[in-house]
Amino acid sequence: xxxxxxxxxxxxxxxxxxxxxxxxxxxxxxxxxxxxxxxxxxxxxxxxxxxxxxxxxxxxxxxxxxxxxxxxxxxxxxxxxxxxxxxxxxxxxxxxxxxxxxxxxxxxxxxxxxxxxxxxxxxxxxxxxxxxxxxxxxxxxxxxxxxxxxxxxxxxxxxxxxxxxxxxxxxxxxxxxxxxxxxxxxxxxxxxxxxxxxxxxxxxxxxxxxxxxxxxxxxxxxxxxxxxxxxxxxxxxxxxxxxxxxxxxxxxxxxxxxxxxxxxxxxxxxxxxxxxxxxxxxxxxxxxxxxxxxxxxxxxxx
Amino acid sequence: xxxxxxxxxxxxxxxxxxxxxxxxxxxxxxxxxxxxxxxxxxxxxxxxxxxxxxxxxxxxxxxxxxxxxxxxxxxxxxxxxxxxxxxxxxxxxxxxxxxxxxxxxxxxxxxxxxxxxxxxxxxxxxxxxxxxxxxxxxxxxxxxxxxxxxxxxxxxxxxxxxxxxxxxxxxxxxxxxxxxxxxxxxxxxxxxxxxxxxxxxxxxxxxxxxxxxxxxxxxxxxxxxxxxxxxxxxxxxxxxxxxxxxxxxxxxxxxxxxxxxxxxxxxxxxxxxxxxxxxxxxxxxxxxx
Numbered sequence: 109x110x111x112x113x114x115x116x117x118x119x120x121x122x123x124x125x126x127x128x129x130x131x132x133x134x135x136x137x138x139x140x141x142x143x144x145x146x147x148x149x150x151x152x153x154x155x156x157x158x159x160x161x162x163x164x165x166x167x168x169x170x171x172x173x174x175x176x177x178x179x180x181x182x183x184x185x186x187x188x189x190x191x192x193x194x195x196x197x198x199x200x201x202x203x204x205x206x207x208x209x210x211x212x213x214x215x216x217x218x219x220x221x222x223x224x225x226x227x228x229x230x231x232x233x234x235x236x237x238x239x240x241x242x243x244x245x246x247x248x249x250x251x252x253x254x255x256x257x258x259x260x261x262x263x264x265x266x267x268x269x270x271x272x273x274x275x276x277x278x279x280x281x282x283x284x285x286x287x288x289x290x291x292x293x294x295x296x297x298x299x300x301x302x303x304x305x306x307x308x309x310x311x312x313x314x315x316x317x318x319x320x321x322x323x324x325x326x327x328x329x330x331x332x333x334x335x336x337x338x339x340x341x342x343x344x345x346x347x348x349x350x351x352x353x354x355x356x357x358x359x360x361x362x363x364x365x366x367x368x369x370x371x372x373x374x375x376x377x378x379x380x381x382x383x384x385x386x387x388x389x390x391x392x393x394x395x396x397x398x399x400x401x402x403x404x405x406x407x408x409x410x
Numbered sequence: 411x412x413x414x415x416x417x418x419x420x421x422x423x424x425x426x427x428x429x430x431x432x433x434x435x436x437x438x439x440x441x442x443x444x445x446x447x448x449x450x451x452x453x454x455x456x457x458x459x460x461x462x463x464x465x466x467x468x469x470x471x472x473x474x475x476x477x478x479x480x481x482x483x484x485x486x487x488x489x490x491x492x493x494x495x496x497x498x499x500x501x502x503x504x505x506x507x508x509x510x511x512x513x514x515x516x517x518x519x520x521x522x523x524x525x526x527x528x529x530x531x532x533x534x535x536x537x538x539x540x541x542x543x544x545x546x547x548x549x550x551x552x553x554x555x556x557x558x559x560x561x562x563x564x565x566x567x568x569x570x571x572x573x574x575x576x577x578x579x580x581x582x583x584x585x586x587x588x589x590x591x592x593x594x595x596x597x598x599x600x601x602x603x604x605x606x607x608x609x610x611x612x613x614x615x616x617x618x619x620x621x622x623x624x625x626x627x628x629x630x631x632x633x634x635x636x637x638x639x640x641x642x643x644x645x646x647x648x649x650x651x652x653x654x655x656x657x658x659x660x661x662x663x664x665x666x667x668x669x670x671x672x673x674x675x676x677x678x679x680x681x682x683x684x685x686x687x688x689x690x691x692x693x694x695x696x697x698x699x
Binding site: 127142144145214287 | 429432433435436439440442443444446447449450453462508509511512514515516519520521522523524527530531533534536537538539540541542543544545546547548549564565567568569572573576601602626629630632633636637647648651652661663666667670671673674677678680681682685688689692693
């Protein structure tokens with residue numbers, strides 16, 4: 109079926125009509141975005157310069173919230189928690205993803221089942237996944253019982269301030285690593301097998317072949333996964349909130365959780381916005397670094 | 411980036427013993443991914459007394475459906491399930507529809523200010539949506555929309571999920587050959603006609619990718635419901651899963667896990683039926699940002 113071209117409206121050139129049409133098409137989304145994202149983003153920066161609780165009206169305090177941040181041990185602590193959480197996720201997720209991708213890349217009968225199993229936590233609803241683990245890690249639960257059977261002391265890893273953060277990291281990596289693994293897998297499958305064959309004939313060990321052939325060839329993917337996992341880790345809220353609520357003793361309170369507590373438990377809107385602004389600058393810097401570095405790496409892609 | 415991971419043809423490895431060692435390794439490695447799910451599904455059928463016992467002991471009464479009955483009988487879980495379903499059913503088509511239209515314009519129509527506006531939508535995609543929660547909350551509470559589903563739905567459509575969907579659709583439309591449009595124009599189609607009769611029918615896989623992504627995000631959304639919804643009958647599933655507790659906060663694990671099964675099952679089944687689409691959709695969210 110075709111629609112007849114309407115005669116050009118008077119006074120508008122073809123590119124003028126195109127321009128109007130373009131705006132018309134993006135307008136519904138863009139209006140909503142400006143109102144609900146871009147506007148609030150600017151507003152956060154403004155609110156961060158005020159003192160504002162739920163009930164009173166905002167009072168201008170200049171940079172005082174930021175000065176308070178610098179001297180707030182709880183904020184400094186949560187920045188540290190965020191750093192450990194982010195770097196921990198990065199290290200564990202990426203090395204596990206590479207290992208899993210190499211396993212998935214073996215040409216075994218039934219390897220698809222393995223891929224399905226490793227990927228299924230990725231589609232598992234976030235809260236359900238966190239709750240299952242919270243159940244498994246209860247003091248009377250199976251993980252603790254298993255650890256004790258192995259001769260370890262009663263170690264409630266999720267409820268102990270010195271182990272809770274790493275426990276959350278591991279749970280989050282098991283949930284998400286399948287995604288990075290299949291991304292690595294498709295990169296690994298782009299490595300020509302002849303190169304490995306040649307290296308083997310030249311007497312290279314598997315590790316040397318991986319280090320000198322595979323890794324350089326998948327480096328654009330590696331970099332991409334690295335940055336996306338890094339930024340993704342900074343955004344993690346729900347699993348931590350469900351598993352520990354930031355505890356015990358604030359040992360899993362990352363910056364996002366700290367912002368949420370200040371904003372929606374203590375209703376310190378100004379202070380919470382200052383925390384948000386710090387995170388915003390951090391994410392923005394990482395994103396810009398990603399884009400500029402990617403432009404240089406685009407060379408390698410395809 | 412296309413993920414052709416499902417295209418591997420398995421061939422029998424000829425290396426005998428290695429073969430079995432590798433299978434053993436694969437089984438061991440898959441345990442942490444698989445066991446929690448198995449444990450969840452088994453425990454959902456247990457009484458609260460037997461729940462911390464061995465996974466294969468069901469205790470008195472054996473395998474039981476009473477947890478599922480109780481979840482629906484004693485809690486507004488049916489209502490909460492309906493909330494999640496209708497919010498997804500409403501927000502996903504709008505998200506994908508707006509994104510397809512906007513994505514096409516960003517990809518193919520030149521208009522003044524296009525790059526600036528597109529940059530803003532990239533920003534909306536990258537910034538964690540939690541960061542804008544305070545001003546959004548102020549806005550919605552001024553409008554009297556706290557404890558309604560309106561903020562939850564609107565933020566699905568226009569916040570990070572929506573922005574990413576726009577980006578996904580734009581990247582897709584850029585890859586479609588321009589000759590198709592020219593052919594359509596020669597046949598007398600105007601721009602909306604080209605979009606509707608030529609580009610959109612060619613975009614079903616991309617639309618499916620975007621829709622899967624949007625459904626999962628809507629089904630999982632926790633932060634916004636946490637902020638805007640407190641009345642029990644308004645809750646969506648991710649929040650509802652945390653409400654099977656005694657007045658002191660002690661968790662009824664048998665009910666919590668039974669309810670978790672009901673939340674996870676449709677997603678896991680859909681994944682098993684459409685693995686390729688799911689993996690492609692989620693991998694796209696990983697690699698295209």
